[in-house]
Amino acid sequence: MSAAALSGSCHCGAVTFRLATRPAQIVKCNCSACRRYRALWAHMPPDQVDVTGQTATYSHGDKQLAFHFCRRCGATTHWTPIKPQPGAPWMAVNLAMAVPDQIADIPVRHFDGAETWRFLD
Numbered sequence: 001m002s003a004a005a006l007s008g009s010c011h012c013g014a015v016t017f018r019l020a021t022r023p024a025q026i027v028k029c030n031c032s033a034c035r036r037y038r039a040l041w042a043h044m045p046p047d048q049v050d051v052t053g054q055t056a057t058y059s060h061g062d063k064q065l066a067f068h069f070c071r072r073c074g075a076t077t078h079w080t081p082i083k084p085q086p087g088a089p090w091m092a093v094n095l096a097m098a099v100p101d102q103i104a105d106i107p108v109r110h111f112d113g114a115e116t117w118r119f120l121d
């Protein structure tokens with residue numbers, strides 16, 4: 001992958017990610033997992049993301065996706081689909097792992113993952 005458009009790392013630095021393209025938006029979700037992680041999700045095609053380092057995973061409910069976190073410091077770095085949907089193989093990285101100045105201009109959208117499964121704006 002060439003020069004990263006954006007990058008981030010967990011608190012201890014053991015897990016890093018680099019994005020080949022800059023995301024158009026950040027999604028804050030209020031579902032039972034995301035409200036606890038307080039993540040700033042950037043949804044990306046997996047071929048635009050390069051992750052290094054070892055993670056542990058957690059999934060719940062219907063097990064559509066796996067949350068990845070650093071085995072050492074516990075920071076939630078990204079999620080990946082367990083059962084990718086045809087034509088929509090999305091993953092998401094947690095831009096709370098990026099330097100705040102580098103994501104300040106990316107619009108934040110609030111997603112109601114708890115109930116309606118729609119954006120609230």
Ligand SMILES: [Zn+2]
Pocket residue numbers: 010011012013014015070071072073074075
């Ligand atoms: Zn770490």
